[in-house]
Amino acid sequence: MKFGALGLLLSVGVAANFAPAAHAHALAQTPAQPPEVVETPIVIGQSFALPSAIMDAAREISVWLPPGYDQSRERYPVLYVLDGGQDQDFHHISGIAQLGTIVGTTRDVIVVGVASVDRRNELALPTEDPELIARYPTQGQSDRFRRFLSEEVQPFINARYRTNGETALMGESLAGLFVVETFLKEPQMFDAYVAVSPSLWWDGGRLARQAGAHLRDHSGAPRTLILTLGDEGEMMQAPMDVLTANLRQYALPNEHWSFTPRPTETHATIYHGAALDAFRQLYAADPQ
Secondary structure, three states, rough: OOOOHHHHHHHHHHHHHHHHHHHHHHHOOOOOOOOOOOOOOOOEEEEEEEEEOOOOOEEEEEEEEOOOOOOOOOOEEEEEOOOOOOOOOHHHHHHHHHHHHHOOOOOOOOEEEEEOOOOOHHHOOOOOOOHHHHHOOOOHHHHHHHHHHHHHHHHHHHHHHEEEEEEEEEEEOOOHHHHHHHHHOOOOHHOEEEEOOOOHHHHHHHHHHHHHHHHOOOOOOEEEEEEEEEEEOOOHHHHHHHHHHHOOOOOOOOEEEEEEEEOOOOOOOHHHHHHHHHHHHHEEEOOO
C-alpha cells in the first residue's frame, strides 16, 4: 500500500502522539525497587575471655552496663551472676536490670555474668557421699572457684569499670548452694547474697547442718541473705528448714536474712520471679 505525503505525515504524527503514553504505561508496569534493608547488630554488653591462673584456663565473663553509663561519672553497684554465660543466665538477669532501669523501679546496676563450665566442680563443696563421688569425679572445687571470683574476677571488674563497692552474688540451684556456702564461709566477699532454690541436699545436707558453727564465726558486719524455694519436695525442703533454724538462732543482728516460700513455683519456673523480687529489694529506686 502506498501513502501520500499527507498520509505519511499523519502516520508519523500518530506514532509521535502515542509514544509518550506507551512509554509511561511501560514505566508504570515496572515494579519499584524496595528500599535497602539496613542491618545493625544489637549489642547488649561485652564478653571477655579472662585469663585465670587459678582456673588454669581463660574463663568467660560477660558485662552489662546500665544505659547512660558512658555519659555519666557515677559509680555503680555490681551484681555477680553465677551460671552467667551468654548461653546461661546472663541475658535473663541483665534483662531484669534493664527493665528496672527503663521503668524506674530499680537503681542502675552493673551486671557481671560469670560462666560455668563444670558446675559440680566449680559450684559444689566437697562431698563424702561415695555415690556422688563416683557419679561426679571432678566435684568439690567450690573453694577454688571462690578464689577465682575474689582474686581475679572482682579486681578485673573494679579496675575496668566505675564501681561503688556495693556487691551482690546471685545464683540458682547448684549456684544457689555456692551462694549459701560463700555467705557462711566467706561473708566478707559480698554485701548481699541471693540463693534461689539452693541445692542444700548436696552431701546429705551437711552445709545446712554446719551453718550454726559458721554463723558463730561471723564478725557482725552488715550483710543481706535472700533465700527462696518452690514446691520442690522433701529433699530440697528439709535442709532449707535446717538452715533457716540455724539462721534464726545464730545470725547476728546486722545479718538481715529472709526466706520466702514459693509454693506455686517449681525448680524450673522459680528463677525469674525470685530474681525480679531480689532486684526490687536490693536495688529499690530512690524516692523522688
